Amino acid sequence: MFLSYFRTVVLYLALILVIRLMGKRQIGQMEPTEFVVTMLVANLASIPMEDGGVPLLSGLLPMLVVLGMELVLAGLSMKSLWVRKLLCGKPVILIENGKILQDNLRKTRVTMDELTGHLREKDVLDLGAVQYAILETNGNLSVFPYPGERPATAREAGVQTQDQYLPLTVVSDGVVMRQNLKKAGKNEAWLEKQLKKQKVSLQDTWLLTVDGGGSVQFYRKEKSK
């Protein structure tokens, strides 16, 4: 029993380490090769986890080899277009200037049902409204309707917009994020002033954010019931 416990802890930590080192992408954003590698690593970890007769190393070693291969190939694909094309393929245009490219549909083995399904997911019901549809290397479909068919942008509508800033979390659950405070160009004295203005102590602050425009958002910590 203890052996299973110990092995599971070790393999779980190794699995987390390997997945983290491989990158942060979510399943939906993964290339097919990345998805397969992630599944493979998880599978490799499970064998010594469930069979005490198999050395831990026989699971860890292949996991590390897969990690090494993945790091090398990811690095090479950043450097070389050829490697990138080999590993990830290239985007394929399925609709061009409103015309469905049947040859490309056949090549990518995408049926009309799947294409219309993808379009519906993008809130497009009328095929004629689509100027371009591109099948991306991760399997997602990018859809670009004709300019007349898509919602007008603020610029097109002649609406004046305000600058947008990224809010930085300065206090989270009563803890000061000093790096963010510095990044926002603020200091402790400013923070103290903000807390005084809200009539709250640091410990009672759930979230305090500030953006580049100086706009502050404040949320008080609620007492647990």
Place this chain on the structure above:
Amino acid sequence: MKRLWLGAGLLVALFILSLWSGLAMGDLHKELSSGMEQASQAALSGDLQAGAATAQEVKEQWQKYWKPVAIITDHEPMEEIDEIFAQTETYARAGQANAFAVGCARLARLLEAAGEAHTPMWWNLL
């Protein structure tokens, strides 16, 4: 770029480690196997005592390397080898030369096979 070199370094280090361990396992098991072969021959030629002494030496060596070997290889064949070592010891004590020789020959083959399974040869790689 840093990750590329980290990956390359990891792959080279693991390659060297696995190649070395495969060769070391092959050599160790070959040596143990030939010792058991000698023990078997000695028993068959009527010198059970010499055979038992040789088998004992091989067993001590096997026990010395048991832990590092267990890190690398499946435990099931190792347990089978342990069992046969115990059997042959009993045969030697009981003076059953033929049974002892058969046990030693079996051990020789099992040890040889265990070593071969780790050597980096094409028939193992494919």
